[in-house]
Amino acid sequence: MILGAIEAGGTKFVCGIGNEDGEVLERISIPTTTPEETMRLVVDYFKEKKVDALGVGSFGPVDLDVSSPTYGYITSTPKKHWNQYDLVGELKNHFHVPIGFDTDVNAAALGESLWGAAKSLDSCLYMTVGTGIGVGAVSEGKLVHGMLHPEMGHILVRRHGDDHFAGSCPFHGDCLEGMASGSAIEARWGKKGIELASDSSVWELEAYYLAQALVNYILVLSPKRIVIGGGVMKQEHVYPLVRKWVIQLLNGYIQHKNVEGHIDTYIVPPALGDNAGLCGALALARQAYAIKKTS
Amino acid sequence: MILGAIEAGGTKFVCGIGNEDGEVLERISIPTTTPEETMRLVVDYFKEKKVDALGVGSFGPVDLDVSSPTYGYITSTPKKHWNQYDLVGELKNHFHVPIGFDTDVNAAALGESLWGAAKSLDSCLYMTVGTGIGVGAVSEGKLVHGMLHPEMGHILVRRHGDDHFAGSCPFHGDCLEGMASGSAIEARWGKKGIELASDSSVWELEAYYLAQALVNYILVLSPKRIVIGGGVMKQEHVYPLVRKWVIQLLNGYIQHKNVEGHIDTYIVPPALGDNAGLCGALALARQAYAIKKTS
Numbered sequence: 001m002i003l004g005a006i007e008a009g010g011t012k013f014v015c016g017i018g019n020e021d022g023e024v025l026e027r028i029s030i031p032t033t034t035p036e037e038t039m040r041l042v043v044d045y046f047k048e049k050k051v052d053a054l055g056v057g058s059f060g061p062v063d064l065d066v067s068s069p070t071y072g073y074i075t076s077t078p079k080k081h082w083n084q085y086d087l088v089g090e091l092k093n094h095f096h097v098p099i100g101f102d103t104d105v106n107a108a109a110l111g112e113s114l115w116g117a118a119k120s121l122d123s124c125l126y127m128t129v130g131t132g133i134g135v136g137a138v139s140e141g142k143l144v145h146g147m148l149h150p151e152m153g154h155i156l157v158r159r160h161g162d163d164h165f166a167g168s169c170p171f172h173g174d175c176l177e178g179m180a181s182g183s184a185i186e187a188r189w190g191k192k193g194i195e196l197a198s199d200s201s202v203w204e205l206e207a208y209y210l211a212q213a214l215v216n217y218i219l220v221l222s223p224k225r226i227v228i229g230g231g232v233m234k235q236e237h238v239y240p241l242v243r244k245w246v247i248q249l250l251n252g253y254i255q256h257k258n259v260e261g262h263i264d265t266y267i268v269p270p271a272l273g274d275n276a277g278l279c280g281a282l283a284l285a286r287q288a289y290a291i292k293k294t295s
Numbered sequence: 296m297i298l299g300a301i302e303a304g305g306t307k308f309v310c311g312i313g314n315e316d317g318e319v320l321e322r323i324s325i326p327t328t329t330p331e332e333t334m335r336l337v338v339d340y341f342k343e344k345k346v347d348a349l350g351v352g353s354f355g356p357v358d359l360d361v362s363s364p365t366y367g368y369i370t371s372t373p374k375k376h377w378n379q380y381d382l383v384g385e386l387k388n389h390f391h392v393p394i395g396f397d398t399d400v401n402a403a404a405l406g407e408s409l410w411g412a413a414k415s416l417d418s419c420l421y422m423t424v425g426t427g428i429g430v431g432a433v434s435e436g437k438l439v440h441g442m443l444h445p446e447m448g449h450i451l452v453r454r455h456g457d458d459h460f461a462g463s464c465p466f467h468g469d470c471l472e473g474m475a476s477g478s479a480i481e482a483r484w485g486k487k488g489i490e491l492a493s494d495s496s497v498w499e500l501e502a503y504y505l506a507q508a509l510v511n512y513i514l515v516l517s518p519k520r521i522v523i524g525g526g527v528m529k530q531e532h533v534y535p536l537v538r539k540w541v542i543q544l545l546n547g548y549i550q551h552k553n554v555e556g557h558i559d560t561y562i563v564p565p566a567l568g569d570n571a572g573l574c575g576a577l578a579l580a581r582q583a584y585a586i587k588k589t590s
């Protein structure tokens with residue numbers, strides 16, 4: 001089976017070809033400029049590839065409600081030119097194959113649950129701590145959607161008593177993303193995360209906020225594994241701090257070996273590395289193909 | 296189809312007979328004493344009923360992992376005599392029919408989504424604000440489970456600046472249940488909720504905490520409707536306060552008509568009233584019967 005994958009990001013679209021085992025065979029990167037320009041290059045790339053299905057993991061917000069007239073659109077994004085853009089519609093104009101479409105983080109969650117750090121588990125959570133904070137989830141073997149797709153990066157956290165930073169989220173100020181994203185770190189300390197590597201108070205605070213969010217995700221979704229990636233997590237010493245705070249905040253309430261004794265294999269980095277986004281999109285293509293076959 | 300339903304609570308077991316349309320035809324109430332005594336009366340009640348399936352919505356924590364050796368048990372409950380009790384096992388000793396088993400709040404969520412306030416929606420959240428706070432959820436048409444069943448009643452909330460109550464949760468102090476359950480209200484104000492009915496500061500604070508939790512549930516699960524019941528919500532003036540705070544805390548981030556303009560039909564009381572628990576158990580029985588038929 002030949003599957004096409006598109007990782008649609010705010011700065012670049014990564015397109016690739018792979019198979020149903022999550023193997024990426026080739027890839028190219030296309031800059032995100034205007035939809036016309038970017039999508040023309042995307043369409044050109046796939047034109048001769050004879051893909052059996054396409055998968056798109058996209059920056060958002062996106063409309064994932066198949067009964068909606070704007071299904072497949074990137075909706076109210078601040079990203080210039082892309083507001084209310086019919087991404088899936090444009091692909092359908094050129095390719096008559098099943099098309100899977102979801103958020104970039106839901107795609108990554110599905111990819112990690114099929115071929116990565118949460119392999120063979122029917123639930124997992126994938127969080128990326130980068131410029132912003134995005135989270136996707138698989139629950140009962142399915143990606144989680146409802147009224148809209150989840151927006152877990154914005155959940156409310158308790159501020160640390162010593163932290164007087166107002167928060168950088170334009171909507172909520174001191175929500176998780178406003179306190180713990182890469183942009184928040186830069187705004188709070190006046191330096192990029194990488195320049196703060198040796199300042200332990202930065203990472204203790206970072207872990208405190210991330211752990212609060214994870215505790216709430218655990219209490220709401222009870223994922224069987226939590227995968228955290230993104231630029232900020234290149235600071236690998238943050239993982240043990242996050243694990244420590246999760247245990248401390250749960251305080252014995254969740255009596256499960258994942259939390260008591262095996263937290264090192266419960267909260268983990270991604271296994272798909274630089275291919276996470278593209279593998280996620282492959283996973284969506286595979287899913288779309290399978291659904292088409294059975295319907 | 297004749298379905299048997301058991302609402303297994305800490306003070307009483309309500310047992311009943313109903314059908315696949317959620318109609319309860321008869322019911323009895325049995326006090327929760329020892330497992331031997333209580334379960335003997337439960338078994339006696341159903342013995343002559345010729346049920347096609349049984350459903351149990353139980354107080355918890357419970358083991359819902361079908362691959363676990365303690366599946367169907369009430370696990371680490373502080374409730375005397377019931378710790379590590381094999382509830383489903385005991386029913387299986389007497390009834391050779393499919394048995395559905397879940398938490399009381401997951402049962403209620405399923406019941407409301409089949410026949411109640413969230414009818415015809417494939418996702419909803421059910422929250423009960425009583426002695427404690429319990430929450431169940433349907434997502435993508437299925438009850439949410441993972442590593443364990445969700446324990447959303449204990450998520451972390453931000454304390455209100457004017458509130459100096461330490462919180463009543465033995466694990467977390469000031470988690471949601473510790474700040475906003477019926478017991479928390481009583482511990483904070485020294486009076487029962489019903490005696491505080493006319494004190495508006497009590498209910499403003501209550502709504503502030505409940506709304507924080509709902510905002511986080513919305514961001515994580517994106518339910519298509521939220522149903523809130525339980526003794527404390529008999530104070531019906533709390534509903535509009537909760538809705539107001541949810542809108543305020545989301546601050547325009549969730550662009551959906553449910554939140555913008557239709558919040559009155561988004562956050563609602565249960566529709567099944569006093570039958571919610573029993574209907575939930577019926578829903579579990581119906582589901583267990585359907586699964587058996589297709590497997």
Ligand SMILES: Nc1ncnc2c1ncn2[C@@H]1O[C@H](COP(=O)(O)OP(=O)(O)O)[C@@H](O)[C@H]1O
Nearest residue numbers: 130131132182183192193194230231232234235
């Ligand atoms: N080694 C590092 N240590 C700390 N922070 C880093 C590191 N590398 C990147 N970051 C931060 O991560 C963010 C970028 O995240 P990334 O996941 O690479 O991209 P994006 O979120 O834009 O897709 C920036 O805020 C950057 O400062």
Ligand SMILES: Nc1ncnc2c1ncn2[C@@H]1O[C@H](COP(=O)(O)OP(=O)(O)O)[C@@H](O)[C@H]1O
Nearest residue numbers: 425426427477478487488489525526527529530
């Ligand atoms: N009318 C009312 N107003 C405010 N609080 C109430 C009212 N009725 C019951 N409560 C409170 O609700 C809690 C009991 O909740 P309930 O849902 O009836 O039972 P339980 O949670 O034990 O199953 C108690 O804390 C009680 O004080």
Ligand SMILES: [Zn+2]
Nearest residue numbers: 154169172175
């Ligand atoms: Zn925010």
Ligand SMILES: [Zn+2]
Nearest residue numbers: 449464467470
């Ligand atoms: Zn608690």
